[in-house]
Amino acid sequence: MFTGIISALGRISQITPLATGLRLTVTVTTPANYLDDVALGDSIAHNGVCLTVIAKTGDTYQVDVSRETLDCTIGLDAQGEVNLEKALRLADRLGGHLVAGHVDGVGEVVGITPVGESHELVIRAPLAIARTVAPKGSITVNGVSLTVNRVANHCASAAGPSVDFSINLIPHTMANTTLRHLQAGSRVNLEIDLIARYVEQILSTGTAA
Numbered sequence: 001m002f003t004g005i006i007s008a009l010g011r012i013s014q015i016t017p018l019a020t021g022l023r024l025t026v027t028v029t030t031p032a033n034y035l036d037d038v039a040l041g042d043s044i045a046h047n048g049v050c051l052t053v054i055a056k057t058g059d060t061y062q063v064d065v066s067r068e069t070l071d072c073t074i075g076l077d078a079q080g081e082v083n084l085e086k087a088l089r090l091a092d093r094l095g096g097h098l099v100a101g102h103v104d105g106v107g108e109v110v111g112i113t114p115v116g117e118s119h120e121l122v123i124r125a126p127l128a129i130a131r132t133v134a135p136k137g138s139i140t141v142n143g144v145s146l147t148v149n150r151v152a153n154h155c156a157s158a159a160g161p162s163v164d165f166s167i168n169l170i171p172h173t174m175a176n177t178t179l180r181h182l183q184a185g186s187r188v189n190l191e192i193d194l195i196a197r198y199v200e201q202i203l204s205t206g207t208a209a
Helices: 067-072 171-176 194-205
Strands: 008-017 023-029 043-046 049-057 060-066 080-086 105-115 118-126 138-141 144-157 160-169 187-192
Touching: 023 067, 043 060, 060 067, 105 160, 118 187, 138 160, 187 194
Parallel strands: none
Antiparallel strands: 008 023, 008 080, 023 060, 043 049, 043 080, 049 060, 105 118, 105 187, 118 160, 138 144, 138 187, 144 160
């Protein structure tokens, strides 16, 4: 489990496809000493995607990314900056909200606009995800725990029915996460609120069991 509070910015420095094509081995470089308390087998979220450390040397480590994960997420198959968060300890503060590190789908940035010292981020989400997005509720965008400001009406898009929602990004978030690189057309990993996920499942199946 995670909280959506980014603990460091790492960099995907190497991508190694395996011969079978079923997965990639990804090498991540971190800030100095970030891995001091990380052991093989530990979980780290990468842009909101929970992956297992399989090798570690100095300030770099490796994770395997399955084809299923690559098909359902964005940003793990190319070199570049990545949001990192170590798995939550039971004694840690829950600064964001409960995050599983299991991406529910990919959204698209409609726009990001300066508003005073902050920025308004508008994201278009598939209808299946947007049904669980509520004003003042929580959502994870590329691993960052954020609060939804407004939810727009349903709209049509090339990918099918969707919903736009807006988020306020404070200067600290812009300075310390990869969200500062977003622009219209960028695609982002979305994870809905954990409680909303279970409520949606109960309502869709008509049973709590």
